Amino acid sequence: MVFLVVKQTVVHAQDRDSSILSYRTVKVADGIYAFIRPEERSGFQAGNSIAIIGDDGVLVFDTGNIPTSTRRQIAEIRKLTDKPVRYVVISHWHPDHNLGNSEYRAAFPAVTIIGTTATRNGIIERVPGYFNQMKSFAPVDSMMRSRLATGTLPNGSELPQGTRAFYTVVTKDYHEFMPEVLTASPLAPDLVFDDSITIALGKRLVNVVRPGRGNTEGDAYVYVPDVKVLLTGDLVTMPCPFPGTSYFSDWISALDQLKARHAAAIVPGHGDVQHDYAFVDLTRELLVFTRDKARAAALQGQSLDQLRKETNFDPFIERFTGGDALRKAAFENFYVQPALQRAYDEAKFLIQAPITPAR
Numbered sequence: 001m002v003f004l005v006v007k008q009t010v011v012h013a014q015d016r017d018s019s020i021l022s023y024r025t026v027k028v029a030d031g032i033y034a035f036i037r038p039e040e041r042s043g044f045q046a047g048n049s050i051a052i053i054g055d056d057g058v059l060v061f062d063t064g065n066i067p068t069s070t071r072r073q074i075a076e077i078r079k080l081t082d083k084p085v086r087y088v089v090i091s092h093w094h095p096d097h098n099l100g101n102s103e104y105r106a107a108f109p110a111v112t113i114i115g116t117t118a119t120r121n122g123i124i125e126r127v128p129g130y131f132n133q134m135k136s137f138a139p140v141d142s143m144m145r146s147r148l149a150t151g152t153l154p155n156g157s158e159l160p161q162g163t164r165a166f167y168t169v170v171t172k173d174y175h176e177f178m179p180e181v182l183t184a185s186p187l188a189p190d191l192v193f194d195d196s197i198t199i200a201l202g203k204r205l206v207n208v209v210r211p212g213r214g215n216t217e218g219d220a221y222v223y224v225p226d227v228k229v230l231l232t233g234d235l236v237t238m239p240c241p242f243p244g245t246s247y248f249s250d251w252i253s254a255l256d257q258l259k260a261r262h263a264a265a266i267v268p269g270h271g272d273v274q275h276d277y278a279f280v281d282l283t284r285e286l287l288v289f290t291r292d293k294a295r296a297a298a299l300q301g302q303s304l305d306q307l308r309k310e311t312n313f314d315p316f317i318e319r320f321t322g323g324d325a326l327r328k329a330a331f332e333n334f335y336v337q338p339a340l341q342r343a344y345d346e347a348k349f350l351i352q353a354p355i356t357p358a359r
Contacts, residue, residue, distance in 0.1 A: 020045050020173050021069055021180070025076060026273055029227035031204070033080065034267045035073050037064070039239055040334065041326055042170045044134075044177040047097040047269050050231050051077050052224060054201020057086035061222050061231045062269070063100030066180045070100030074107045084108050087199055089208055090115040090189060091233025091269060092216040093122025094245075095130045101187035114197070115189035116210050118218025123188040134181055141174050166329070194218075211235075211257045213250035215242065215269075221254075223261050230263035238271025239327040240320050241283055244338040248291040248346055255284045286316050286335075294343035295350070304344050311340060 018038050026034045031053040037046050046064035051073075058077060064070050077085065085108045090098045093115075104111050115123075144167040151159050159167075196209040207223040215234040222231040234242055235254050243251075258266075259277055266274040274280075290311075297307040313336055321327035 020176055021066055028265050028273055029229050032229050040270050040330055042173040044173040050267055052206055053081050054204035056202040057083050059087040059206050060085055061089050062091050062097040065096045065099035067103055067183050070103040085111050088113045090119055092219045093119045095127050099184040102185040112191055113189045114191045116218035116220055117192045117194050120189045120192050123186055127186045141171055144171050211254035213247040214254035216245050228264040230261050230266045232268050234269035236268040236280055238268055240331045240335045242334050243342050246342055248287055248343050252284055252287050255280055290339050290343045294347040298347035307344055308340055
């Protein structure tokens, strides 16, 4: 996840004061612990990480991108069990889910890091550029700090309260995040798969599945059948989906596969543990709406600008945010801005070739 668009918003005190370096440890089921990060608000947060403890070892799903937090999580795992972390499974190539890989390799030299071929390729080819991308935010950070110091906008008018609050959050997050992320070292999976594998942690089995393309080209999810726990990676994220590198039609199909698991507990890539499929259903509805709008625009020869003008996300904004101003900004920044572009590009590609009639 990266910072996309600077928006004005009102930030609640608890969101403004919490640190992106923090996390909560949640017991999801017997032997399964989720390290839940603060809700996405500025683009500098890490994804959730989950430890699955079996009879003879531990499997960790995703490793975050803040090295000191990853090391604290490793220390917690060692307090929970004397068994080693034998496997790390990576959900996808986005750096906020895998820059902690090196920390696990340092702590458990024999650990096997697992991901899809596309995830391995993404970490090798795309993650190194992430550090420069983060550095490139420095001029925006300086602008925000200047505006906060003067209390004015460039035209000399008073800095609105909502803008002040938002700039305060973003600059705080950025300055906590940068010293951390620059110490991280990318490390790609050792073992790749492109369908599914089952890992035995003694009697506990862990299903690792690539459902096809989704949020990225190579997403993987994990299902633990003995306790019916589902770990989704960024196929499911709160407070909204993050579609910048997604494939809408395949993503919708992947969500259907998740629902077919009938899980009792769902740990998303970002956000709190869920105990029903309500948020998954809402996410699917949004993706279908966006895909269908983009397809219709492409078939009618409309431009992307026309699509943007004629697409009204307001009903979804209310359902995803509940009127919370910070979540509204997140929906605009992290969903609306990239979603229409991505869905439109996908639709244009689809209609350039003949479509076989349904039988």
